[in-house]
Amino acid sequence: MPLLKVEQISAGYGDETVVNDLSFHVNRGEIVSLLGPSGCGKTTALRAIAGFEPISSGQILIAKRIVSSPEMTVPPEKRSIGMVFQDYALFPHLTIADNIAFGLRKKPAVDRRVQVEHLLDATGLQGMGQRYPHELSGGQQQRVALARALAPRPTLLLMDEPFSNLDVELRERLSMEVRDILKSEGISGILVTHDQHEAFAMSDKVGVMRDGTILQWDTPFNLYHEPNHRFVADFIGQGRFIAGTVKTPETFDTELGELRGNRSCTEHIGNQVEVLIRPDDLVPDNNGDIEAVVKDKAFKGAEILYTLELPTGTRLLSLFPSHNDHHMGDTVRVRLNAEHLICFPAGNRP
Template identity: 60%
Template sequence: MTSLLELKDIECRYEDRPAVSGLSMHVNEGSIICLLGPSGCGKTTVLRAIAGFEPIYNGQIILGGKVIASPTSSLPPHKRNIGMVFQDYALFPHMTVCQNVSFGLRGLSRLAMKTIAEDILGVVGLAGFGDRYPHELSGGQQQRVALARALAPNPDIILLDEPFSNLDIDLRERLSLEVRTILKGQGITGILVTHDQNEAFAIGDQIGVMYEGRIMQWDTPYNLYHDPANRFVADFIGQGVFLPGELIAPDTIKTEVGSITGDRAYEWPQGSKVDLLLRPDDILPDSDSHLIARVINKAFKGAEIMYTLQLPTGRRILSMFPSHHDHNLGDDVAIRIDAPHMVAFPHEA
């Protein structure tokens, strides 16, 4: 695949305080990537630097083989052919939907602008809405208008800054899948910034997990969950607990619930103290098991129930059971550990 966008060792600052440091990444044409991380990690700053709204103090930003930003020069935002969808939609309330969508089109006749706007509104599922005003639309419809406006000039790349954060959970999940379908259908390259891993997993081909202005791991959703590069990624992605143990073989860890063998080998010395990551899907109900845990808490999630279980040692773990395994608080349940993707890190007190 052809690399469309490349960031080389960029640095951004706010009042001489580094917000992004030594960050490098590349985005292939037609792919959708996500920058995921907690508030203040620098992900929106990266997006604004790509768009041209923030200067860079080191490194380069290259789009389509051309340097569009460096410490000494910066192409103005309107000349970068980049579309942007903002968190608050930024629609003009006094303009119709059609006028909002065609706002960024320049050098065209009114008829041509209207034709393009109506075509794009059809793409985002809003055919026939062109004469309405933003206040007459729902939040999800307004978000589609904002996406249509970004798509209308046929940009090289679209940037989405926390675009679903103002929507309710159900609509957020549905719209994130729709946006992915639209971008893929149009062959548009996209970069999403979000703190919500469910959004990132639903949309992104690749995800960069950010912390303190740096990318901790750049990978697929599957690998971020099953093969986190460090303890921060392991903690931030998904749910789980760390179980202290001892490495007794390169692929085996002795813990308070028995010895657990996985599909990877660690090079630490035998006897090393480690923390084993247990995800909720590593803990399975098993009526034949001798390992008993007590139900401390439960959260019904439809097809599954998330249980907080207390081990005989008093330590608590999380488990996701199929919802027909319906247990009450205080019940004892038999479980087994099935963690073939064994993930461990050096022990932290």
């Protein structure tokens, strides 16, 4: 059953529409992300859900109750939501325990103390309750901000680029920790981010946004392997396109030979298309039927991402195990191992 329903909302500033006819829903216990480039409307959508921005059309419901419409807006503090901001927004003059307890001022002292200790433990901040924010690292401060948002036991947690000020390793680790905490507490969450790795690591569903609307609302797996829009295919993951001609609804003629897709192509037989090839679709194989020249390489630890040039001049990406260390100009052999092949009309740029 949906906890949150966003139904065809529009919002903006002055004469500029930033969110346009946006719809999605979040089930109880589900974590979702709004993912997209800067200026796509994801933060405005989050602020409308929080009650910080009015909407000009549509409606927002939380637990079946209308909280936003063009005629009315329920104040943020009456929506049973928590919010974690990019800049943490901690009170520097309060201890960590007092920061966490800030939203519990109307609760009995015993209940406040029990809840604070529970959240200190849940967020890995045991023994730090009497410290002040400036005495903690950035990752620890973000945990405090999370604990403070969770303290009143909201039904929904909103997170606006909460990890963007952290280094990559800490960002990845903390995003997984936050997911575990939300799941264990049974709290639904919405993450706004431009980082697809962060969105994929945390979320059950992800909405890829552009120009104020969602182009695809799907699982991370489907967004990567079965993008329904050329922009989504370009924005998610890495990949290159090769030219093809539709032979049947499931097959294409390309410079790599006849390729078969896992779903029907909407283009008519004979039409020119572009077929998406991901780096993990090209597998190193000494007996492979595709010969290519190494033009670039990027070491990624367990893997190396190679840019390979075909005899035709087309360049594709391929992931090799890191012990397959080739040099620029080396000739390698690969084979296509693509279970998911998606095509888009030729020249249909995002």
